Every structure is written in structure tokens, then in C-alpha cells.
Amino acid sequence: MNIKQIFADFIEDESGLTAVEYAIAGGLVVGGMIAAFNTLGENATLKISCLASAVNGNSADCS
Structure with missing residues (x-):
């Protein structure tokens, strides 16, 4: 494999993307709470x- 192919594979790799999405969604939920x-x-x-x-x-108005 050459450097260009390794770089292209790295760019196309989305395995860590789900964890980042869950972290962002969790942060939004906690902020709302x-x-x-x-x-x-x-x-x-x-x-x-x-x-x-x-x-x-x-005598206080507790409405």
C-alpha cells in the first residue's frame, strides 16, 4: 500500500463516528435536563x- 491509499482509507473510515454522535446527543440531553x-x-x-x-x-397570591 502506498501513502495515498492509506490516507484515502483513513478518510473513508467511519468507525469512530457513531461514538462521537452519541457523545454529542448525550451532551444535548444533559444540557436540556x-x-x-x-x-x-x-x-x-x-x-x-x-x-x-x-x-x-x-396574604399572598400564590397563583
Whole structure:
């Protein structure tokens, strides 16, 4: 085999491509989960604070 053929075989080899695709997809899923949990956490904190103020006798609109 000459260098040109070895280089051409290297370019056409896609065996590692699937692992890279899974890594990118996994990163996107984790990023989405982090964003969702941050939003959920903020909303839960607001509701808990509202309920705590209601328990203390403060009239708060918890809608």
C-alpha cells in the first residue's frame, strides 16, 4: 500500500463516528435536563416561599 491509499482509507473510515454522535446527543440531553431542572427548581422555590408566607399569616397570591 502506498501513502495515498492509506490516507484515502483513513478518510473513508467511519468507525469512530457513531461514538462521537452519541457523545454529542448525550451532551444535548444533559444540557436540556439541566435547564429543565433549573426552571423546575426556581418554580418550586417560589411556591414553597409563598406557602411559607401563607402559613405565617401573610396574604399572598400564590397563583
